[in-house]
Amino acid sequence: MTSYAECPTKTVGAANGAEYAYRELGDGTVPLVLLQHFRGNLDYWDPPLIDALAARRRLVLFDNTGVGGSSGTTPSTIAQMAHDAIAFLDAMGVEEVDLLGFSIGSFVAQEIALIRPALVRAIVLASAAPKGAAGMHGWAPEVIDAVGKREPDPNGYLRVFFSPSEASQRAGLATLQRIFSRADPDVPTSWETRQHQYDAVLEWGEPNHALLQRLSAITQPVFVANGDSDPMILPRYSYLLAGLIPNASVKLYPDAAHGFLFQHHEEFAADVEAFLGKSSSTRDQINAPDGRSA
């Protein structure tokens, strides 16, 4: 199988007029669609994680509108990002997906599940928080200082995505080396993308306790995961998601921060695979007309 490091970038035009850059690998009927973090493009998915996930299923990764190699203007709301992601999926001709949303990608995943639940089979929320949670109105000053500046640098990434321990920093350096060693890299994300995405983060983070109740309408099985010391989206928001989504499990990974899924890529890929395997067999059982497992 092609490694994600060599997986070519393709494009598809959607009904909304945008041309989306995407990559796909692996085989399967219901693809796992990945939704990327703040300022990340296609390259910022660490290849060992993607390869481990693609060993068992079809994966679809894309730059949302205005991000990296995709055309258009990055929207300033998570809701519009969700509508755009749906437009991309419609253009790809997929009718059912599993979602893995990472950081602001987890916000988009929740929004998609609420806007078009029929599209979504199961959801992985990584380094996630619900809309309206108190204390989420913008990243902490040391976080936005580290990853929000005009010219992003490796030190800022390492400070937010990895814990201060030697082991975590070493894992972070390895991730960065893989991200930056790609032969045909994606287009870097723009300052406009940074600004509009952060506008969307702020709107998502306006404290509004009533909005938390939306989570009760996410009926899909959900796996919530984070590093135990994420400074960008605190682990308590993972508990909040798991407490309000009716059918959710939660796991915090040790000595890890925002990028726990890259640091613990083997363990996380195995956990995701176990979760998606269970979720799809449950759904097949429910859907099988004679009640037997399909």
Add this chain to the structure above:
Amino acid sequence: MTSYAECPTKTVGAANGAEYAYRELGDGTVPLVLLQHFRGNLDYWDPPLIDALAARRRLVLFDNTGVGGSSGTTPSTIAQMAHDAIAFLDAMGVEEVDLLGFSIGSFVAQEIALIRPALVRAIVLASAAPKGAAGMHGWAPEVIDAVGKREPDPNGYLRVFFSPSEASQRAGLATLQRIFSRADPDVPTSWETRQHQYDAVLEWGEPNHALLQRLSAITQPVFVANGDSDPMILPRYSYLLAGLIPNASVKLYPDAAHGFLFQHHEEFAADVEAFLGKSSSTRDQINAPDGRSA
């Protein structure tokens, strides 16, 4: 040290006119006060857990108003139970406590923390849920059938407080043997206590999303714990508490149900001790005028 199994029952009269049955053991300045579960009296605290906790600190256990050996009428609201617990603590002359609330005792603990925060240093919530959470309006039919009948029996207790596994059921039998082998047992709880406590459970469980926001006002450090397969108070409510209380940690114990704290008494006592030790040293540090640890 006296084991809890031989610890004598004493009484104290409170300003509200009630005569409270209580037991105390261990030494220390700030006592850990235990708040009991639905229909439980003083005997329903499994001695090995109590002995392990009392090895390092002063413990106070009591029957709340109308329960077991205490006089008066069991209140029909958690709020009144909290006021009565405060009256008992006032009668005992304690000015600061740690709380360990188990099941409906965890409801009372939250209410005390909100009514009189200055009294409470740190809180352990075992098999717990917040007021107003959806899905908590009464126990599930199989649970109330098992533990709500007029004459409680060991099988009902084993079905709710322990998981179906052989190991958990064996632990449950051992707990029951210890509970029922006391030489001078407490007065059994009455049918009126059962009815009024269940009225209070129903009121606590009226779904009201807005009420969940109360938890943001619990500023004490909180340790939330439950068995991973509690049928009475689902583990997701532990996540909900940990997601909404600003300073909370959470742990689910494996292959365990409502009575996880008896089944895993050694591990749970060690976790509680680590939590309370950390909480008290933090508070001492904050209170020390020169900023050094007291």
